[in-house]
Amino acid sequence: MLEVEAVLAWAHGEVGNIPRTDAEKIVKMASVKHVKIGRVKEIEREIKHDVMALVRALAEACGPSGAYVHLGATSSDILDTAMALQLRDALDLIEKRLNDLEAVLVEKAEQYKETIMIGRTHGQHALPITLGFKFAVWMRETARHIKRLRECRGRALVGKMSGAVGTQAGLDPHAIRIQQLVMERLGVKPAQISTQIVQRDRYAELVCVLAIIASTLDKMATEIRELQRPEIGEVSEPFERERQVGSSTMPHKRNPITCERVSGLAKVMRSLVGPALENVPTWHERDLTQSSGERFIIPEACILTDYMLVLMTNVLKDLWVDEERMRTNLELTRGRTMSEAVMMALTRKGMDRQEAHELIRQLAIESEVEKQLFKETLMKNDAVQRILSEKEIGEALDPRNYLGTAIKQVDLAVRKTKRERKARGLTEK
Numbered sequence: 001m002l003e004v005e006a007v008l009a010w011a012h013g014e015v016g017n018i019p020r021t022d023a024e025k026i027v028k029m030a031s032v033k034h035v036k037i038g039r040v041k042e043i044e045r046e047i048k049h050d051v052m053a054l055v056r057a058l059a060e061a062c063g064p065s066g067a068y069v070h071l072g073a074t075s076s077d078i079l080d081t082a083m084a085l086q087l088r089d090a091l092d093l094i095e096k097r098l099n100d101l102e103a104v105l106v107e108k109a110e111q112y113k114e115t116i117m118i119g120r121t122h123g124q125h126a127l128p129i130t131l132g133f134k135f136a137v138w139m140r141e142t143a144r145h146i147k148r149l150r151e152c153r154g155r156a157l158v159g160k161m162s163g164a165v166g167t168q169a170g171l172d173p174h175a176i177r178i179q180q181l182v183m184e185r186l187g188v189k190p191a192q193i194s195t196q197i198v199q200r201d202r203y204a205e206l207v208c209v210l211a212i213i214a215s216t217l218d219k220m221a222t223e224i225r226e227l228q229r230p231e232i233g234e235v236s237e238p239f240e241r242e243r244q245v246g247s248s249t250m251p252h253k254r255n256p257i258t259c260e261r262v263s264g265l266a267k268v269m270r271s272l273v274g275p276a277l278e279n280v281p282t283w284h285e286r287d288l289t290q291s292s293g294e295r296f297i298i299p300e301a302c303i304l305t306d307y308m309l310v311l312m313t314n315v316l317k318d319l320w321v322d323e324e325r326m327r328t329n330l331e332l333t334r335g336r337t338m339s340e341a342v343m344m345a346l347t348r349k350g351m352d353r354q355e356a357h358e359l360i361r362q363l364a365i366e367s368e369v370e371k372q373l374f375k376e377t378l379m380k381n382d383a384v385q386r387i388l389s390e391k392e393i394g395e396a397l398d399p400r401n402y403l404g405t406a407i408k409q410v411d412l413a414v415r416k417t418k419r420e421r422k423a424r425g426l427t428e429k
Contacts, residue, residue, distance in 0.1 A: 001054055004077075004082050006030035015174040017178075018068045022062075029061040052075070055070045072168075072170035084159045088187070095149055097310060099424070101142055101316070102142045105136075105138050105142060109135040113406075114130060116128050117134075125337045128399035139414070159183050160191045161182050162179065195284075195286055200282070203276060203279065207273055210302070214266040215270065220316070221258075224237055224256060224319070232325075234322055235321050237319065265308055266308070333368075335367075335373055335397050338399065339364050340402075343357055343360045346359075375394070
């Protein structure tokens with residue numbers, strides 16, 4: 001806020017509204033070295049106005065030059081422009097965290113692109129995929145978040161010098177030039193047109209984007225938590241075996257506490273979207289209904305997003321992967337997860353697709369009821385035997401033969417992500 005007041009005074013000096021010496025004095029004194037926070041709070045307790053307390057404290061520090069402090073401005077000129085400066089730094093940090101997460105996902109996608117595991121839909125075994133494919137899906141989702149954040153910051157990071165209702169009446173006749181000078185000096189864009197406040201659709205969009213990011217992190221955390229269950233046991237979050245305690249009473253426990261923390265904080269993040277949207281409507285040129293809420297939700301949204309990104313990046317970086325358990329789990333249904341592959345093999349040899357589907361559906365149920373290897377059930381069926389040889393059935397039941405384009409898709413996704421990272425100016429190790 002002091003920086004914005006200083007640059008406003010400087011701009012007045014540049015256009016000749018105030019003497020340059022007075023502008024220079026205000027610039028020199030506009031820091032917490034000279035304007036003590038304690039003094040600002042003391043004035044605020046008396047006058048019950050936060051920005052005016054800052055203005056008076058700065059004016060006191062400037063002596064006679066203090067007469068020109070806050071000239072032509074309204075409180076929201078200072079508050080909203082200062083918000084742009086804070087958000088600029090915050091979003092720089094959040095984008096860096098997203099880049100770090102993306103880099104880990106690129107590495108994991110490449111490392112595990114051929115590691116076969118069962119894919120699940122509705123919580124049930126579906127078809128084989130690879131662990132790298134899963135990471136590549138998350139990687140591209142993260143890449144979209146980076147793009148969203150970059151697009152959003154162009155709309156959210158704006159300042160203003162437009163006065164009490166947006167008409168710039170108090171800054172005339174150099175009002176547009178003053179706003180331009182202030183924003184150029186501060187490094188943020190001016191709002192093209194505004195009322196007493198920057199319109200809150202900008203901040204609502206930002207909070208929504210951050211909540212979407214949090215929801216993706218929640219999705220990753222939830223997947224890891226599910227796969228860490230002992231009855232699945234395919235991956236688990238890092239655990240310091242020598243020192244970490246999982247439970248106060250059950251010594252054997254290795255709880256996914258970091259992922260659970262991410263999922264819990266994602267609930268808080270999503271709860272901030274409602275107030276952010278409620279802040280868009282205000283009475284006429286402004287009221288104060290958005291002010292008190294956003295002093296909580298905007299810092300909280302930024303802080304929580306940053307923290308959750310750090311947590312999930314660390315989890316993924318040192319994620320424990322049990323490839324042997326993945327192979328074991330592939331066989332839990334005794335081959336039935338390859339039913340689609342068998343069906344497709346039959347259709348390629350001339351059987352009607354619908355007929356093949358019904359036949360294989362019945363045989364899959366028979367295999368399950370009889371607790372029999374799916375291959376044995378298939379081999380006993382005359383309709384299957386007339387069309388497929390034992391070798392062809394074996395090939396259809398091999399998960400490695402039914403990955404489709406999974407590995408190629410991972411390669412293409414990684415290649416695209418690396419191109420995008422290079423375009424962002426990131427250098428790979």
